[in-house]
Amino acid sequence: MRILLVEDNRALSEGLSAILRGSGYAVDIVADGLSADAAAAAESFDLIILDLTLPEMDGLDVLKSLRARQNKAAVMILTARGSAEEKVRGLDLGADDYMIKPFDIGEFEARVRMLLRRQAGLKTSSIAYGAVAFDMISRSFFAEGAPLDIPAREVGLLEMLFMRAGKVVPKEAIMQSLAAFDDDLSANAIEQYVSRLRKRLSPHGLTVKTARGIGYYLAKTSEAP
Template sequence: MRFLLIEDNDELARAVADRLALDGHAVDIARDLATVEDCMAGASYDLVLLDIMLPDGDGRSFLDRHRASGRETPVIVLTARSQVSDRVSMLDLGADDYITKPFDFTELEARCRAVLRRRQGTARNELSFGDLVFDPLNAVVTVAGERQDLRNRELRLLEVFLSAPGRVFSKSQLVDRLFSFSDDVSENAIEVYVGRLRKKLRASSVQIETMRGIGYRMTGP
């Protein structure tokens, strides 16, 4: 998954980004609203983590514009404001959830998972297709009940395919979902990760099919 973290505190921003990167997520950091617009124009995101107090304005103005433009990317607000009225106003503006600073990283991760599950229309952590089951919380993949060991980037690639079985993803779309702006990668890297993932899923009835000249899609039995 690719996240946009909007936070002007360098220490907190780096700590959150590093923690999410341990789970294989790509994280772009924007420290002001001007940078946010550049990021949103250049990439698509699975989740936005939004601080309210920013150097060049209020994060709520971004949230208001974000929803008014029809964007459906989920937003979790990171706020030091604990008053009920503040939290209610942010939810009314279109925030999917909020977490009050200071927060525990495990709670932040749990809220991210919960918001993404709601967006995917499921109440469970597990994603499944055919004989393939993926538990993102515990980073466990099983094929016909047998556990398979995948590295973080392979897990995230699998998660992208499982989020929309049958959908064709181009190489550029997969790069966009798996890597941040700070990652120096080419589309050839996708071929490498797809190849690794195929090898680890070869005992499965599920396949990652190459659509020549277009991209890849996950197909079932």
């Protein structure tokens, strides 16, 4: 899952990005409204965490621009502007959640999980495919109840494949989701992650298949051609 964090307070943006990346999310950071608007127009994000009081362009104007372009990313407004009028306006313009600073980190993480779960069309925090289950709260995979030891970057890849099990996920979408702006993520690196995932999943009846020239998809070993 890929998140755009729009926050002009450097200490806060660095702290939040560390928390989110530690949970296995790919996080891009911008510090002004114009950059946020440009990033959201050029790249695909699952969630945008948006401050309102920003240089160059107000956060509400960024939100208005997003929705005018039919951008479907979930948006959490995270701001010190806590009046009822501001909150109503933000929600009316298309925000999915509105959180006021200062805030509790545990609640923030729970709301992020809730928005991403809703974005993926899930009603519960745990989903299963074959003998493997994924817990969105702990961002962990389990097979027959035992945790699978999977590095964070591979967790991000398997999560994408898991939520679209049986459907092809394009390579470009994988690279966009896993890479932050400063990451040098190559197609060869994706192939290496896929190869390692196949070895981890094989004992549990799952595999990652290649749709040549397009991308990858998750399949049960018994059903894979």
